[in-house]
Amino acid sequence: MxxxxxxxxxxxxxxxxxxxxxxxxxxxxxxxxxxxxxxxxxxxxxxxxxxxxxxxxxxxxxxxxxxxxxxxxxxxxxxxxxxxxxxxxxxxxxxxxxxxxxxxxxxxxxxxxxxxxxxxxxxxxxxxxxxxxxxxxxxxxxxxxxxxxxxxxxxxxxxxxxxxxxxxxxxxxxxxxxxxxxxxxxxxxxxxxxxxxxxxxxxxxxxxxxxxxxxxxxxxxxxxxxxxxxxxxxxxxxxxxxxxxxxxxxxxxxxxxxxxxxxxxxxxxxxxxxxxxxxxxxxxxxxxxxxxxxxxxxxxxxxxxxxxxxxxxxxxxxxxAKYAPVPDEPVPAPGPKLAVPAVALTESARLLPSAAALATAVESRRPLTMEELEQDFGFVLYETPLPLAGPALLEIEQVRDRAQVFVDGQPVGVLERENHEHALAFTVPRAGSVLSVLVENQGRVNYGEGIHDRKGLLGKVLLDGVELAGWTQRALTLTELDGVPFAATTTVPVGPAFHRGAFEVSDPADTFLHLDGWTKGNAWVNGFPLGRYWSRGPQASLYVPAPVLRAGTNEIVVLELHAGPRTRTVSLRETPDLGPTEE
Missing domain, CATH: 3.20.20.80 (Glycosidases)
Known part of the structure; x- marks a missing residue:
């Protein structure tokens, strides 16, 4: 050239x-x-x-x-x-x-x-x-x-x-x-x-x-x-x-x-x-x-x-065309689209109990950042025993970016960087109860001085003013889901959970995954990571490229961080929903 x-x-x-x-x-x-x-x-x-x-x-x-x-x-x-x-x-x-x-x-x-x-x-x-x-x-x-x-x-x-x-x-x-x-x-x-x-x-x-x-x-x-x-x-x-x-x-x-x-x-x-x-x-x-x-x-x-x-x-x-030659060919037509009205996700696995199968535990005195764990994307599950029972105030110096907090596996609250939240009150049922903090990297800052954006729990974590020490953390990159112990279940699990289902396709084509009634999480089709969904919008569907699909049986996995619909179904539609518009 x-x-x-x-x-x-x-x-x-x-x-x-x-x-x-x-x-x-x-x-x-x-x-x-x-x-x-x-x-x-x-x-x-x-x-x-x-x-x-x-x-x-x-x-x-x-x-x-x-x-x-x-x-x-x-x-x-x-x-x-x-x-x-x-x-x-x-x-x-x-x-x-x-x-x-x-x-x-x-x-x-x-x-x-x-x-x-x-x-x-x-x-x-x-x-x-x-x-x-x-x-x-x-x-x-x-x-x-x-x-x-x-x-x-x-x-x-x-x-x-x-x-x-x-x-x-x-x-x-x-x-x-x-x-x-x-x-x-x-x-x-x-x-x-x-x-x-x-x-x-x-x-x-x-x-x-x-x-x-x-x-x-x-x-x-x-x-x-x-x-x-x-x-x-x-x-x-x-x-x-x-x-x-x-x-x-x-x-x-x-x-x-x-x-x-x-x-x-x-x-x-x-x-x-x-x-x-x-x-x-x-x-x-x-x-x-x-x-x-x-x-x-x-x-x-x-x-x-x-x-x-x-x-x-x-x-x-x-x-x-007013300033340069344009090919004498018609505007390309839209590509074919696929619809599957309802896909039942019949198998599930709770995230916290599955964490040991997905990542190796790393022990430390204080919480380690994602960067210290050599982790780029995903979640970190932090855990430590709580010394005393009774009412307690948890204070986290910096949450990067969204922390779901559990005591003995039960959800007690969420702390969001976006809302400048740092403290959470709850009751500890017994001395030795396990505090679990699931932290999501929601995306490192891409503009300005904020690009120095370390993820996880940064700084001190205090319980009633006393620093908590002795942590276990697992880097949940979720690049491979083979270790998830799925099992058929008719009940909706409490807390973060994976859900899996299958659907049939005769002719693969582009489609859009709609998660009506689901709250927040990520989705995969045939192991391909589609991305994040969140009910707060505006985006209410995820694009599924045709090459991700195959003729025959296809698998979909949804990681729901909060609660999905009782029916645990999703749908594939011919059109996206990117939300109400703003011009």
Missing amino acids: PVLQTDQAGFLLDGHPFRILSGGLHYFRVHPDQWQDRLRKARLMGLNTVETYVPWNLHQPRPDRFVMDAGLDLPRFLDLAAAEGLHVLLRPGPYICAEWEGGGIPSWLLAEPDIRLRTRDPRFLAAVDDYFERLLTPLRPYLASQGGPVLAVQVENEYGAYGDDTAYMECIADSLRRCGVDVPLFTCDQPVDLERGALPGVLATANFGSRSAHHLADLRAQRPEGPLMTSEFWIGWFDRWGARHVVRDPQEAAHELDELLATGASVNFYMFHGGTNFGFTNGANDKHTYRPTVTSYDYDSPLDEAGDPTAKYTAFRDVI
Whole structure:
């Protein structure tokens, strides 16, 4: 493929003027068997480029382990993009934000108690160098300079909203160059942060979702020469638990796009196709109050969560056609959908008694954090004996993020970080009763200083003012559920429990799992982690990709943390429910 260059006015590709028409498509938020479909639909909308972040925390889950296969097979994704004739903008971080767990920075770095992320802390920079070497060495053939699809690579991500240490940014850029990145580099920042996050000699781009001409004029005033580009043209938004589903009027967004393209600028939609925060991968925000992001990353994008074109797809395609060739093919039709009216979950297993089969016990004087347990996602079950019987006040210095408290297996209350809760009163039935605290990591903060977000029980745990010592903890990552001792039962278990059922499928297709009457938890289909559900909404269904299903018998497992319906049934429907909307 030709190499991207810049001149005083804009981009050049193979010496000819070139406008980047790109859309965000995160391979790690899409089932790998669906990558080709989503890329084809990007081309059919008129895009010539796709953009993707790279999640460091998934690719390098431990310092000595690097993963680049299956759903993280980035080389395969790049091959598929090239096969569609699409270029790629690569955004490897190390920090990506993306409403992704910890902004993509691996949790094992937080095992260092005083580490400063996104700074020139030598420990952080050494880890970044190692990550880039492991990631970029196999990606060198995919750079445009080597005939591959990657036109340009981003340095860090919206750094101006975090700091102003140009020397740090130079360290990141130098690390990329040492790893063989010889295509253009670029930075991206919101307009007010542009100077703080810019890097001399590197293309600066702006992120915004409205007033396109105004923001691009500001960018031109700060950068009199070179290409104009928005690396994140916000055409939708993400959702958080307890709020409404955010949507944006397609025609209003298309008008903004028209205004942007009329200036001659290049664009990357954020997002073209949002996808899903499968499993435990959603991030959170914390601006004095912790707010976790939902499972769906639909983002009100041109392609919805199931990859079907929306009204925004057609509206954007019509605008793009005014400025660039669009394939003479019809807008793709929605894919087939599957419905199974009721699936009975006839087998159950209580979580607390099952914990010993799921994780090894670790003993310590004080509660250990997830990072100290070398745990990324999931839950920690903390247990300790209580010395005295009678009324008691439990105080926990920091709950990260949601703690369900039990005495001898019976629930006595919940403490939520989101509500700034730290204390709980209950009665201890006898000396030696076991205090169990099930703590859920609801998503590490992905923006601002809050990215230093350690999980579990932090600080002291007091009972009637006296520190509790002598803890057992089990790291419940729930990556494998084979150890769960399911048994048929006609009664609904008390407290957190797994529930399992089966359903038949003749022709696998996309579907949506609805959990009417269930309260909070996680779900898996055939061992694939669909993500979290929560009755507080707005999201009230979970996307099930067609490749997860198989012809014949399929298994569904639900971990309900509180109480499900007496019938213990779920349903698979043809349509999602992302909640009441907010424009």
